[in-house]
Amino acid sequence: MNFASEMAKLKKGEIASVYLVLGTEDYLGGIARDTIIRSVLKKDEIDLNYGAYDMEETPLGTALDDAESIPFFGDRRLVIIDRPLFLTGDKSKSKLEHDIKWFENYLNQPSETTTLVVFAPYEKLDERKKITKLLKKKAVVIETRAMAEKEMRQYLKKTIENEGFTISPEAFELFIQLTDAKLSVAMSELPKLILFGQETKFITKEAVNELVAKSLEQNIFALNEYVLKKETGLALELYQDLLLQKEDPIKINAIMTTQFRLLLQIKILEKKGYQQGDIAKTLKVHPFRVKLGIQQMRKFDEQTLIEAYNGLIEAEYRLKTGQGDREMQFELFVLRFAGRR
Numbered sequence: 001m002n003f004a005s006e007m008a009k010l011k012k013g014e015i016a017s018v019y020l021v022l023g024t025e026d027y028l029g030g031i032a033r034d035t036i037i038r039s040v041l042k043k044d045e046i047d048l049n050y051g052a053y054d055m056e057e058t059p060l061g062t063a064l065d066d067a068e069s070i071p072f073f074g075d076r077r078l079v080i081i082d083r084p085l086f087l088t089g090d091k092s093k094s095k096l097e098h099d100i101k102w103f104e105n106y107l108n109q110p111s112e113t114t115t116l117v118v119f120a121p122y123e124k125l126d127e128r129k130k131i132t133k134l135l136k137k138k139a140v141v142i143e144t145r146a147m148a149e150k151e152m153r154q155y156l157k158k159t160i161e162n163e164g165f166t167i168s169p170e171a172f173e174l175f176i177q178l179t180d181a182k183l184s185v186a187m188s189e190l191p192k193l194i195l196f197g198q199e200t201k202f203i204t205k206e207a208v209n210e211l212v213a214k215s216l217e218q219n220i221f222a223l224n225e226y227v228l229k230k231e232t233g234l235a236l237e238l239y240q241d242l243l244l245q246k247e248d249p250i251k252i253n254a255i256m257t258t259q260f261r262l263l264l265q266i267k268i269l270e271k272k273g274y275q276q277g278d279i280a281k282t283l284k285v286h287p288f289r290v291k292l293g294i295q296q297m298r299k300f301d302e303q304t305l306i307e308a309y310n311g312l313i314e315a316e317y318r319l320k321t322g323q324g325d326r327e328m329q330f331e332l333f334v335l336r337f338a339g340r341r
Contacts, residue, residue, distance in 0.1 A: 003028055006142045010039040015076070016140040017110040019117040022125065023144030027184035029121060032142055037078065040115045045074040052080040060086075060098035064106055067114045077114040084118055087135070089126040100131050107138045149181045149288055156186055160203070163194055167203035174205055178212045181288040189213065216247060220255045221292070224263075227256075227308060228300050230338040239330055249326045253316050260309040263297045266290060267305060270297075311337050 021032050041049055049071050053063035060081070067079040086098050110116060118135065123145075125132045147155065153176065160167055167175070175193075179186040192211045193203050219242060226235035242252055262285065269279045276294060280287040297305070315333040319326060 002141070002143055003032070006140065007031070007035050010035050013039065015040055015115055017112070017115060018107065018135075018139040019115070019142060020135055020139040021117060021119045021142045021144055022122070023146065024121055024123055025144045025146045025183055026121075027187045028144035029119065032144060033080070033119070036115070036117055040076055040078045041074065045071075048072040049074045049077045050080075051078070052082060054082045055084045055086065055096070055098065056094075057096075059096050060084075060100070060103055064099070064102050067106065067116050068111055069114075071113050075113070077111075079114060079116050081116070081118045084120055087118075087120060087125045087129065087132050088122055089128075104131060104134055107134050110138070147183050149176075149291075152176075152181055152183050152186070155183060156190075159187070159190065165194065165197060165201050165203060168205060171203050171205040171208045174208045175203075175212060177292065178208065178214060178218060180215075180218075180286070216242070216251075217255060217259075220252065220259060221296075223252075224256060224259055224308075225296060227334060227337060228296075228304065232334055232338045235334050236331060239334075243327060249330060250316070250319050253312060253319055253330065257309065257312045257316060259293075260305060260312060262289070262293055264302070264305050264309060266293045267297050267302050270294065308337060 019036065021029060023029065037046070037050070051063070051066045053060075053066070055063075063079055063081050067077065069077060071077045085092075085094065086100065106116070118139065125136075127133065153172075156175075157167075157172075175186065175189075179189060189212045193207055196207055196211060197203050219238065223235060223238050223242075226232075226238065239252070243249070262283070265283055266279055269282060274282065276290055277287065279285075279294075280290045283290070311333045315329045318324060318329050323329075324332075
């Protein structure tokens with residue numbers, strides 16, 4: 001990954017004329033943007049020589065016109081192009097006309113006093129397009145792709161160490177799980193743990209559980225675990241908490257059904273000899289979700305998963321056809337499932 005080396009070059013003042021920042025990791029994209037701005041422009045030059053243009057709202061020509069302008073009371077201009085959907089294979093019709101030929105001409109002869117940066121928050125670009133090939137040839141490419149789980153773990157551990165903190169193994173695993181192994185989510189939650197642990201410089205599992213925000217999907221993952229273990233009291237308590245948070249019973253039921261379907265699909269594919277990576281590719285699901293699914297699925301036999309899935313399908317039918325109290329359908333499902341041998 002070339003991210004660190006390109007950031008180091010920028011900080012040393014080695015500035016290129018054109019950059020392409022490509023990838024979906026928001027946290028790294030934010031660091032790249034801040035580093036480029038600080039490296040190219042002095043603080044008092046930003047108001048006069050900086051422009052950012054969203055290609056889903058502004059024509060490309062507007063950004064190129066700015067890029068071709070001379071700096072105003074400074075050495076360089078910085079022009080940023082955001083969300084260039086025209087570089088991807090997206091077939092949706094744009095409401096804007098983008099002058100691709102002008103862009104080609106600019107890339108072949110970029111302004112000597114402008115740094116042009118294209119931020120493409122996509123997995124990949126359409127390599128068949130002439131403009132994509134030209135941009136990749138002429139630009140310095142900075143990758144901000146989503147990190148693999150192993151990379152993400154290493155980055156987080158290093159960040160925590162650099163803050164002078166330690167974290168228990170249990171707390172670290174829970175932190176990874178609650179942030180879905182996504183660096184941008186983890187880095188937005190970490191400051192709360194750092195602030196909370198200032199006195200001890202130690203992050204506990206209890207602190208992670210208390211402070212890190214849980215998504216609806218994560219709460220429902222825990223809810224499914226309670227249901228499968230037939231821990232009726234905990235399941236109903238968590239369900240009531242979700243209702244108090246104004247979550248809709250139909251939505252809760254739908255997400256539970258989706259998660260159980262995933263567990264069954266993982267179970268079937270693993271029986272056929274598929275490995276974790278192959279399962280993720282086949283089901284087009286994030287590898288970390290498959291990893292958690294495998295851990296959960298292996299605790300229960302296939303028949304138990306099928307019974308739970310069918311019970312949720314029945315509950316969904318009753319919810320959508322207005323049979324009985326909406327909020328009680330889940331409770332009935334839990335009690336019926338817990339009563340089965």
